[in-house]
Amino acid sequence: MKKFITLFLLILAINSTSGQTKRKGVFFDNNKLINRFHTIDELQDLNKGALIELYLERAREIFVVLPYLSLTNKPGISLSDVGIKEDSDKIKIVEKNNEIADRAFVYTTNTIKELIPYSDTDKIVWAVLYFEEMIKKMRLGKEGNI
Numbered sequence: 001m002k003k004f005i006t007l008f009l010l011i012l013a014i015n016s017t018s019g020q021t022k023r024k025g026v027f028f029d030n031n032k033l034i035n036r037f038h039t040i041d042e043l044q045d046l047n048k049g050a051l052i053e054l055y056l057e058r059a060r061e062i063f064v065v066l067p068y069l070s071l072t073n074k075p076g077i078s079l080s081d082v083g084i085k086e087d088s089d090k091i092k093i094v095e096k097n098n099e100i101a102d103r104a105f106v107y108t109t110n111t112i113k114e115l116i117p118y119s120d121t122d123k124i125v126w127a128v129l130y131f132e133e134m135i136k137k138m139r140l141g142k143e144g145n146i
Contacts, residue, residue: 025079025091027068028098033061033075037132043125048117051124056112058131063105065138067097073141 034057043051065073071082079086079094116124 023076023078025084025086025094027072027077027094028064028075030075032064034058034132034135037136038128040125040129043128048121048124051121051128052112052116054128055116055124055131056109058128058135059108059112060105061135062131062138063108064101065135067101069138073138 038054043054046054071077071084079090084090119127
C-alpha cells in the first residue's frame with residue numbers, strides 16, 4: 001500500500017509539473033486577458049478600489065496584446081501558427097519581450113495604484129469604458145469577428 005501511495009504521488013507530481021510547461025514562441029496567453037465587459041451603470045455602482053482594479057486589468061491586456069496585434073489578436077497563438085519559423089532566435093525574441101513586458105508592467109501597476117486614486121471616480125469609469133472599447137476593437141481584428 002505504501003508503494004502504491006508513493007507511486008501515485010510521483011505520478012501526480014509529474015503531471016502537475018508537465019502541465020505547467022509553456023509552449024515556446026507563444027505571443028500571449030489567455031490569463032492576461034479580461035473575461036468580462038461592463039456597462040456604465042455597473043461601473044458607477046463600484047467603489048474606487050474596484051474600479052482601479054478593473055482599470056489595471058484592462059491596461060494590462062492592452063499593454064500585452066498591442067505589440068503583437070498585426071500578427072494575432074488571439075491568445076495562445078505561437079510563431080508557427082502565424083507562419084513564422086520557430087528557430088531559437090525568434091523564440092528568444094518573443095520570450096524576452098514577454099519577460100520584459102511582465103517586468104515593465106510591474107512599474108505600470110505601481111504607477112496606477114499610486115496615482116489613479118487621485119482621479120475623479122467618473123474619470124476612472126470613463127477610462128475603464130474606453131479601455132474596454134479598445135479591447136473589443138482589438139479582439140474584433142481585421143476580419144471583424146471576436
